[in-house]
Structure formats: C-alpha cells, structure tokens
Amino acid sequence: EVQLVESGGDLVQPGGSLRLSCAASGFTFSNFWMGWVRQAPGKGLEWVANIMPDGSAQYYVDSVKGRFTISRDSAKRSLDLQMNSLRVEDTAVYYCARIGIAAAGDFDYWGQGTLVTVSS
Amino acid sequence: DIQMTQSPSTLSASVGDRVTITCRASQSISPWLAWYQQKPGKAPKLLIYKASNLEGGVPSRFSGSGSGTEFSLTISSLQSDDSATYYCQQYSRYPITFGQGTRLDIK
Numbered sequence: 001e002v003q004l005v006e007s008g009g010d011l012v013q014p015g016g017s018l019r020l021s022c023a024a025s026g027f028t029f030s031n032f033w034m035g036w037v038r039q040a041p042g043k044g045l046e047w048v049a050n051i052m053p054d055g056s057a058q059y060y061v062d063s064v065k066g067r068f069t070i071s072r073d074s075a076k077r078s079l080d081l082q083m084n085s086l087r088v089e090d091t092a093v094y095y096c097a098r099i100g101i102a103a104a105g106d107f108d109y110w111g112q113g114t115l116v117t118v119s120s
Numbered sequence: 121d122i123q124m125t126q127s128p129s130t131l132s133a134s135v136g137d138r139v140t141i142t143c144r145a146s147q148s149i150s151p152w153l154a155w156y157q158q159k160p161g162k163a164p165k166l167l168i169y170k171a172s173n174l175e176g177g178v179p180s181r182f183s184g185s186g187s188g189t190e191f192s193l194t195i196s197s198l199q200s201d202d203s204a205t206y207y208c209q210q211y212s213r214y215p216i217t218f219g220q221g222t223r224l225d226i227k
Binding site for chain 2: 035037044045046047050059060061062095100104105106107108109110111112113
C-alpha cells in the first residue's frame with residue numbers, strides 16, 4: 001500500500017525557516033517524480049514544486065523560487081521541502097504527492113498534509 | 121502561466137442526477153488534464169488523468185472528456201458520497217496550475 005506521511009509543520013514567524021519531510025513507503029520511491037502542493041485555509045490547491053526521480057532537476061512556482069528547495073533521499077525514501085524567508089502568505093496545509101508512473105504530472109497519491117502557519 | 125477556470129463554482133444536485141463540471145484552459149493543454157475530488161479535511165483524490173482516463177478504483181459513474189482548452193467531468197448518477205469539492209489541474213507545462221474548484225452539494 002502506497003503511503004506518504006508528512007511531518008514538520010509548525011508555527012513560525014515571518015522571515016523564519018522550516019523543513020518539511022515526507023516519508024514514502026509501499027512503492028519504489030526512486031522510480032517516481034514527487035511534488036509538493038499546498039492549500040491555504042479555505043482556499044484552493046496550489047502546486048509548489050516537483051523533483052525528478054534522481055533529484056537532478058527541480059521545478060518551482062514563481063512565488064517560492066529562491067526561498068524553497070525541494071530535495072529527496074532515495075536511501076531514506078524521503079522527500080523534503082526546505083522553506084526559508086517564510087511569508088504570511090505561505091500559510092497553508094502542505095501535501096506531499098506522488099506523480100503517476102507515466103511521469104506526466106498528475107498526482108496519484110497524496111499524504112494527509114502538514115500545516116504551516118506563518119504569523120508573528 | 122496557463123489559467124484554469126472552472127464552472128460553476130458551486131453546484132447543488134439531487135441523488136441520481138447527471139452532473140457536469142467544466143474546466144477551461146487559457147491555452148491548449150491536450151491531453152494533460154486531471155480531475156480531483158477533495159472532501160473537507162482530507163487530501164485530494166485523483167479521479168481522472170489525461171483528460172479521460174479513469175484512475176483505478178474510481179467508480180465508473182465518473183468520466184472525463186474534452187480536448188484543446190475545454191474539458192468536463194461528468195458524474196452520471198450522483199450519489200450522496202459525491203458531495204465534495206472538485207478541482208481540475210493542467211500539467212501540460214510548468215507551472216502546474218489548478219482550477220479554483222467546484223463545490224458540489226447534495227440537495
């Protein structure tokens with residue numbers, strides 16, 4: 001059974017940093033693109049970042065470029081999101097998600113989400 | 121960026137009704153469109169990928185169609201469990217973008 005379990009969400013002050021992690025199990029992690037999608041309270045879904053199976057390429061939404069870094073560790077079967085220079089508008093539930101085997105971009109499995117609150 | 125516009129934003133229908141949600145892209149994205157269902161407090165669930173392909177385990181009452189810039193999600197016979205918010209997503213090019221969502225209520 002595919003499982004994605006996020007951790008690391010917390011309350012942080014504007015300008016602060018936070019690192020989210022996602023533990024993957026039930027599939028060959030090193031074969032799949034992975035990504036992060038966020039959802040601000042009461043709002044819709046916003047894609048944040050994707051990473052290739054071998055970690056050699058990453059893609060970001062413009063609003064987080066230069067502040068967020070997506071990475072992965074195949075040995076630990078983990079996906080991370082390092083978030084720096086956090087802003088109030090980064091407040092959201094962050095979901096870790098697997099991209100389908102065709103590597104096209106649809107997210108076929110999602111974690112339960114972890115809440116990041118940026119507030120003073 | 122490719123803008124995704126869903127209609128309607130909210131929808132109320134009765135059990136057994138046929139329901140259609142539309143998603144329009146600001147440029148051609150065929151066939152790179154997915155549909156998701158999200159219930160309150162839960163993660164989204166993939167229903168349809170590549171515009172018309174049913175994800176495994178998803179009931180056959182759900183179907184997707186469309187091409188170019190116009191796509192639709194149809195529920196052939198609405199069930200009470202289908203009460204949720206539905207999102208379309210384009211993955212033709214980066215940045216990946218989602219529609220604003222359609223909330224479906226059961227009368």
